[in-house]
Amino acid sequence: MSYKVEDKDNKQENDLNKIFEGNPDIDFKQIEKFNVKISKIKVKNKRGEKLLGKKVGYYSTLELPKLTYYDANMMDKISLMFGDVLKEFISMDSDKTALVIGLGNWNVTPDSLGPKVISKLFVTRHLKEYMPESIGSDVSSVCALSPGVLGITGIETSEIVKSLVDRVNPDYVICVDSLAARKVSRLNTTIQVGSTGINPGAGVNNQRTPLNEETLGVPVIGIGIPTVVDALTIVSDSIDSILRNILKDVDEEYIEKNFLNNNKMEIIRKNLSLCMGEMIVTPKDVDAVIESMSKMIAMGINIALHPNLDMDSLNKFIN
Template sequence: MVAGYRTDMADEARSLWNRSAGANTELPGVIAREENLGGLAVTAVEITDEAGAHALGKAPGKYFSLDLPVHFDRGAEEFASAVGTLAALISRCIPEGADSVLIAALGNPDITPDALGSLAAGSILVTRHLKKSGSPGFEGFFSLALCRPGVLGTSGIETASQVSVLCRELEPSFVIAVDALAGTDADRLGRAVQVSDAGISPGSGVGNDRQELSRGSLGVPVVSIGIPTVIDAGLFGGDALSGMFVTPRSIDSLVRSGARVIGYAVNMAVHHLSIADIDALVG
């Protein structure tokens, strides 16, 4: 929480800190820059020490936020640029020499704003079993396994515990966790993506902190990918709406489109597939 507001987005947290502190200079322990990648706006925030981590309420690491184009559903011309740019950002976070990955599709598939991970999983090409069995044609692919841990209320098991067990069994080079996020900018809900190499604490943006998924807890690097889908209603109505969260009316289509962008971008980043390849393999 920064300046009394909850956000999982590092660039928003930095803006909130600067606004509350009246600062015109860079926050100590935080390096930020803006760039244009594939014709889309990207903000990179790197938290370099504990002072920066404390100020922004985020773990040290690199955070990249991508503002998606106005239209990014599968039929839009901009879909390819959204996927390609996101894949490039994911590639920046993949550990050198990695050849296997475990995807953790987080969240509750029965609640639309929280269904991002589950929906993205449907567009990701799983290959671990094919490579293990020696199936021809998959020699150049990553070994990719995927799990949908669900939520504590329906499984009775912490997400981090499930993923930790799988990491010990499968020994992936790293983990990619996909989850819905909370933000503070209503205009960005469903329309921005954050990629980070700092792991993730599921539910932290809505005050439901669960055990983190990180190198420290899992023993391997953790890349997180998320889209903000909810905003604290207290931003609009003060204390009267504190603890309530709102989401756009069009959240169903936004989450589905965003999940497909993420799924395709993961395939492009780890398997080095084209969009046409992905269409043919996972549709």
């Protein structure tokens, strides 16, 4: 499996606008539209890295309303918003080429987000190269691949992608992957974008060579959705909820300091590792979730990579 652990955001439960207001190391902006909260963060330097737990770069997170994946109108709105967010990370035109990589195992439903996104993209590099007269000048050059996972191919994903980059010479690489959620509440409810690439397998302690600008030589944008959660995280979140309800009249800072400390996860891991430490959990409706989420991600990517085409035009090409 290729799950990457979702980006750290230890302060996500607090008012980040107040926390980072005037901070010289981190820029933070948050907007809300159609009940979708969009957070944008720029980590400027090493001090910002230490404060937030993220590498220097740009990050955006879309927090979706619950059951979005059953609402077709909402899915269209999110596709447009996601496409606009992605445009802030890339600047495409008809002379540029983008390579989209769908990470994950297509045989495992919650890990199949990347491959499913690839199947819904408007790929055009072959048309622009071999049949330029059949496609308008407004269309950008896009190619895509689902490289599979090491257990299926016997080849490291980084080796496959690096070979492609050397051959295709794209201006951008976009990697799409399933994530392992850090909190149960984030499961299937966030779309995360980052300019620092992606680490396949990190979410299940299966570290692989990262896919980023340092390893590939071109800008790499990582896109992910938390589709699974570690059983230990479920236990940890349950304990948090129980303690807060039992101690609801006690000062929140006191609870954090004395009960929800940094050693909590390690204590849980030691006590439960024999029975559920390696268990990865996903919702029962994961099939519907992955199908809907992959459509939103794919359309958002199509919108960003073909900025001269609107959603109606794109639907004509890919349906």
